[in-house]
Amino acid sequence: MTEKITSRENAKIKYACRLAQSAAFRRSEGRFLAEGRKLCPELARGAELETLFYTETAAEKCPELETLPGEHYLVEDHVADKLADVGTHQGVFGVFHTPEHTLEEARTGGRYLALERVQDPGNVGTLLRSAAAFGFDGVLLSDGCASVWAPKTLRASMGAAVRIPVIEAGKMPEAIAALRAKGITCLAAALYKSQPLSAAEPRYPGGVCVVIGSEGQGLTEETICACNGTVRIPMTDRVESLNAGIAGSILLWHFREESL
Known part of the structure; x- marks a missing residue:
């Protein structure tokens, strides 16, 4: 059964938010946060998906989310609101490893x-x-x-x-x-x-x-x-x-x- 996150102060949520907010932190961690029902599966084709967060509504609309790799967490709506970069969001967020090229x-x-x-x-x-x-x-x-x-x-x-x-x-x-x-x-x-x-x-x-x-x-x-x-x-x-x-x-x- 997928674990559910109910607190906005959860360590994984705070970590993901910091990735969204700080370029320096993304660079030091070698990770980034993305959001979107279409964008996250698309990114998973070319970058390693480490953690996926989604609301129950998003899971119902996109059952294919369950087939994506990485750790999965159901999040309550108010937790998704904290992860979101924009006011209206789709309830799907992923932490990915940043591809490295020189x-x-x-x-x-x-x-x-x-x-x-x-x-x-x-x-x-x-x-x-x-x-x-x-x-x-x-x-x-x-x-x-x-x-x-x-x-x-x-x-x-x-x-x-x-x-x-x-x-x-x-x-x-x-x-x-x-x-x-x-x-x-x-x-x-x-x-x-x-x-x-x-x-x-x-x-x-x-x-x-x-x-x-x-x-x-x-x-x-x-x-x-x-x-x-x-x-x-x-x-x-x-x-x-x-x-x-x-x-x-x-x-x-x-x-x-x-x-x-």
Whole structure:
């Protein structure tokens, strides 16, 4: 019989809440908390599910939850309310082991997305989803990016966070240098001395990395200089700029997997 948790002060509940609230704690523990009837089973396909919490209502609506691995706990509604990141939730929460990937995994001939200081969780999640959809081989995140494993980012990525390798790359200029050493062409999304996207070759034998900065600050000068060149998306003067998630997705489509 599945054990039931009735107290909001239960140690497992407090631990899960801390994972949701603190990027530093997630990093030190190598775990993250996700919520959602569809998201948790999706994440369980690519990350180890350690603990699953769900309400009786969620169990009735989704009997397949019982087939998922890990320890299972029924939680009362007021306990689920504490676990939830948003006011209206689906009553399903999972503690997962964080997949680990390093820059050494990047290979010649691959396609990569690199994000520098993209702080909006929605944009990071959207770009992860687009990178997975268009057949990219990995995503690099610089220091200062929104945490991939935060609840808001996970919801925006719709499970893509475990379907594509995510690499915490630290300082972006150094990461770009490592990619270029493997023959991967790195293209910065920037206006200065840029070529329109239509003029950029969609295929590079050694591989390609699309480098995108935040909507407000863009890429640092050091990162732009570290790249092989720059590309821009031609636009009318009706708008000043595109949302980073939208602009990045357009770029990713241009450099998509050849078979798509």
